[in-house]
Amino acid sequence: MSQAKNAKNTDEIVAQWKIERPDIDASPMAVCGDIWRASDRIKQAVADNAKKFDLDYPQFDVIMTLRRQGKGKTLSPSLLAKEMMLSTSAMTNRLDRLEKRGLIERIVDPNDRRGLRIALTDAGFDLVDTLVVSHVETEERMIENLTPEDRAELRRLLAKLS
Amino acid sequence: MSQAKNAKNTDEIVAQWKIERPDIDASPMAVCGDIWRASDRIKQAVADNAKKFDLDYPQFDVIMTLRRQGKGKTLSPSLLAKEMMLSTSAMTNRLDRLEKRGLIERIVDPNDRRGLRIALTDAGFDLVDTLVVSHVETEERMIENLTPEDRAELRRLLAKLS
DNA sequence: GTAAGGTAATTTGATATCGAACTATTTGAT
DNA sequence: ATCAAATAGTTCGATATCAAATTACCTTAC
Incomplete structure (x- = not known):
């Protein structure tokens, strides 16, 4: 993942x-x-920060996805999966690990016994609230050489991709 | 991987x-x-093309990496791994599968009995030579809305990332 | 109100990845 | 010359992913 020398x-x-073809x-x-x-490179920097x-x-x-929904808000595993473009089976796996660590909890959906609502625990909430600060700093560091105009232009160009 | 709706x-x-923090x-x-x-999105399009x-x-x-070195050229597994920013163990795995499919061969390095030289077979060479055409078409399709100036500007901006 | 089909989450089976341990060989220091 | 350290590639153990199958529950059509 990191830029090999x-x-x-x-x-x-x-x-x-050009030579070959x-x-x-x-x-x-x-x-x-x-x-x-x-x-x-961005993914690597973000992962390195999370590792801290x-x-x-x-x-x-x-x-992070749960936190930005707001305090106390919940999402179903399938919505979470859709939101982060992931299979629901991968989401099950992620939730298992987070639950083991006490960062999220699975709550049975009162309106649909098939479904779950995923909520951050207090520990999870507190962790994100610290984490997000250094996360944004990390991303800012990646793009620090871009002026505000550069950033807007970059996004405009990327938006033109099919 | 694909852009979820x-x-x-x-x-x-x-x-x-902004609301939460x-x-x-x-x-x-x-x-x-x-x-x-x-x-x-680019990765997905490239993978879809390869799948064909x-x-x-x-x-x-x-x-692709082997082919662009030139006909008859070889690389060692570790150089290949470095070139594509991958662990050597992942490379062993990739080479195993390609060898099974008859697309590459492992040749003992005459100068270093620890080492190998990886070469495309004729079948592998022919496959790439077809593949690369639609690969480039695929990538061109992804960026078709960018003018030549847009493309240069996009690359210039990306080069400014830390 | 019951059966058919849809949906939510999990489990299963296959594959890819990494880092660490391992084997075989080469290099280098004395 | 010898032996320690470095290097090349593979194997192993752990983890993540996906697609398909599975279980449980809901919704719809009749």
Whole structure:
């Protein structure tokens, strides 16, 4: 995940293809590759920050999503899964681990006995409230070289992707 | 991986945090989140394309890397792993599967009996040469709404990330 | 009101990943 | 020359993921 020192930059990759397949315009690889790698670096930084709180990224992801719904709010496992683009079986797994750690609890849905409501425990709530500060600092550090205009422009360009 | 219909856009997420934690400027989440999601969509499209050739992304990744080195060129497993930012054990796994499919072969390094040289077979070479065409088309389709200037600007901005 | 089909969550089985331990070989220091 | 340390690749153990199957419950159509 972390940027390996020896990984070629995306221009070098395009140059290699230019030699091997001069009939192909490989330049999209540079654009897509740069997005890909930027994302990997952000993911790594975010995961490293979560690790400081003894959380892996999957756990971090869930409790952040729960926290931003508001104090006392709950979500069903399937909504959580949809929200974070994950299979419900992966969500079951994440919730198992978080429940074991006492950060969330599963509450039977009073209106639908098939369903559950997932709530942060007090410990989970407190943890997120500390965590989110350094999380935002981490992300800010990743993009600190971008001016406000750069940021807006970057988002505008990314929004144009199909 | 695919963009879930119900996933909130990153502005909505920032807005939720604004309510819950007005003391925090969560705007970096929107920038980083947009990069993250753009990357996920590209990854999905690339994996879907590979699937048309009965390859999963990991296998695709390896044979593309080998192919662009040039016909007949070889790389060691550890260099391959470094090149694609992967553990060597994951690389062993990928090579096992590719070897079973007859797309690559492991050749003992004549200069170092600990080492291997990984080479594409003729079948592997032919497969990549078809595959790479639709791969580039796939990536081009993802960024088709970006003008050449947009693409350069996007890369310039991404390069400014820490 | 009952049966058919839909939905919620979990379980199961397969695969990919990593880090650590392991085996075999090479390199380097004396 | 010898032996310790480094290196190449694999194996092992743990964890995460997905898709498909499963169980339980709800909703709809009649």
